[in-house]
Amino acid sequence: MLTSVLFDLDGTLLDTAGDFMAIIQAMRADRGLCAVDPERVRPAVSNGSVGMICAAFDIRPDQPGFDELRDDFLNRYEADLALFTRPFPGISPLLDWLDDQQLPWGVVTNKLSRFSMPLMEEMGLARRCSALVCPDQVTMSKPHPEPVLKACSAMRVEPKHSVFIGDHLRDIQAGRAAGMPTVAALYGYLPIGDDPALWEASHSVTSAADLRPWLEQRLKEK
Template sequence: MDPRFPPAVLFDLDGTLLDSAPDFVATLALMAQRHGLPVASAQVVRPVVSKGSRAMLAVAFPQLQTEAREALVPEFLDTYQGLIGQHAQLFDGVAGMLDALDAAGCVWGIVTNKPEYLARDILPQHGWQDRCAVLVGGDTLAQKKPHPLPLLHAAAAIDMAPAQCVYVGDDQRDILAAQAAAMPSVGALWGYRLADDQPLQWGADCLHDTAAALSQPAGWPQVP
């Protein structure tokens, strides 16, 4: 059988579709200036972007106690919302990949651990508000990745069985969530990873170095 695009694709956001690290580096720099703390470099922040706000605060402000960093989470989110999209850009190949999926009639959506209100701010910046069929954020449901509930919820929202969808993400918890949802998965090696991450051991159905590899049907796991 000739390779074909899957009927539906669900994507992680930060580190998969969007290189949002520059926005987060700018956010943390503003916070450092406010609090009289050293400014963290992009090299320090970038590898942990997919781990979330607390992980970024931990590497940016290691001199603070855990409780003090926890208290900064609301300020981090507010500051980030104020400059969201000013420095971020799509990863190479993402625009062409999404165009290819649209042309093939593939339904696609986003399942992210980013708060839903912040993810929704991003959609119109890239003209996705009418293209993205479903958006599930980290606070949309009672659970977030690596729990399978967000993926199962998204599949149901687009009237697809989990096995008909493919999930694409750059973090191990993305692949764990897909496995728990019985959903084929793609590991996005172009995203954010720690030096000791071992994506070959995550168990993704396939791994790709660039989003452009997913512009062709042969790049995807074949689903029923």
């Protein structure tokens, strides 16, 4: 049985790497540094601003200058957070199908509300999304199940009849801890060295277009 779907945001629902890379390249140029290889930064997107800053500037969070870099990055992102961001291929028709089936869908993310809420508005998804849970709205963020359970409560659905889709181990851990089937989005921002086969997800897909057939099968189950 399927009554609803939950998505992680960055790397699962939306491809946000383009905006992050534009900001990082501009920051490096302003500091007289050459452009960084995007493939060095992309796997760190799921680890947030800390991971991306460390990868892009070869710096640790405890080193001098890190806080200034992170503040600059976040301020630039808040000002321009949807210039290059797009839904992953296959996501838009999937959301249309979920709406047609009257299956509510939501987002559980570790991206703060100050970024997630305006981003969803800019992408035209805020009014369609039945629940958006950010880390500043809960006491424990993913991989703890609290934000996933909060989203299910907001949508008035049972976790066991929902599905959580994400591109990071913590997404799968949060979904499993909440008693939900899970899907590993292998098309997302997989951290270097991670082996999704060890995540113990219920299912995995290499393209967002592959999600609908699996969800349709669960919808038929009683």
